[in-house]
Amino acid sequence: MTADGEQTKARLLTEARDLYLEEGFVRFSLREVARRAGVSAAAVYRHYDGKEALLHQVCTEGFRVFFSYLMRALAGKTPRERLMLSARQYLRFALENPRDYRVIFMGAAEDLATLAPAENAHEYAPTFQFLVDRVRECMQEGVLRKGDPMATATLVWANVHGLASLRLSGHLAGAGSDEEFGRFYEGAVERLLAGLAP
Amino acid sequence: MTADGEQTKARLLTEARDLYLEEGFVRFSLREVARRAGVSAAAVYRHYDGKEALLHQVCTEGFRVFFSYLMRALAGKTPRERLMLSARQYLRFALENPRDYRVIFMGAAEDLATLAPAENAHEYAPTFQFLVDRVRECMQEGVLRKGDPMATATLVWANVHGLASLRLSGHLAGAGSDEEFGRFYEGAVERLLAGLAP
């Protein structure tokens, strides 16, 4: 590949990402991506194996970003603080990257075989593992009741996901601004952890 | 309208529903609905105002079914039993009508202006109100800590929705069969109510 080839390939990916962020899946098309990138539709096939492959690449990028949000929670000084920060970062990611969140956790891409959970479970595993680890260290230090870390992590996940996804769907619009909702969210998490304390 | 006209109209609706249940939104088309109903694509326009109107009708039907599931929870003899039954019926609906659940609560129809939450908020209101009422009566009888019924109902909703939607997305496939998951779900709800008790 030449240098130009690499540049075009990267350009196509960013344009694809923008288009997908703007329009979602239904209105996503190869031709439009090519138009925006300033190349012909045919050129795309030199770099990607068709529409689904390109979309898949875009989504993989979404996972990477999500993980980067979570990682920032490691700045917390105690297990409890890291767990709370994880929850906060989770919501931050959802609110700041709603389309990605939908794809990853709300199955917005249900019609795309490429993105079926079963087919890319390996992309989810590390992020869930991250949460399990946070829960486990909380159990070890007596912040949470001892038990199966995976089961408890699932409860925590369902909780934050439930709130985040209802918010994104617009069903909790009555909760006010994102900031107000953020406080409600933190309160809910605090209460949940209290209920899971020893 | 003649009797035949009414029959065709009803037939179109059921075929539209089936197609949507099988293929989802992306692959939903008027032509295919017409094919299945045994009429021409043009005939559809005599009965419905186009594709979106037909889809909207299909979704309205989904709401109706969801509400009928919830109503069965009124068979419970105590406020607590009715609340627990509501949670159980909620999951039942989700597992037995996954596509409808996605549309109603997971924003699978995000690209369909017709179905934007803001535009049919009046369809959600009664179902949320149902939950608020269950929570309120629990507060009145001392089953739940007194407070804002809407805030508490939101917490309960986020909880059951979080579990149900993650299950539907395939993210909790590790939880075993639907029956096993059902037990995990009930346990989670019990724990939540315990945390919200006086």
Add this chain to the structure above:
DNA sequence: GTCTATAGGTGGATAGAC
């Protein structure tokens, strides 16, 4: 009320020249 025919459009993907 239903049909056929058709207009007018989108999109994915490929062939072959350069």
Add this chain to the structure above:
DNA sequence: GTCTATCCACCTATAGAC
């Protein structure tokens, strides 16, 4: 590696005959 030209499939929606 990129282009133009092209094929083919599919869609929504309408016009006008019956």
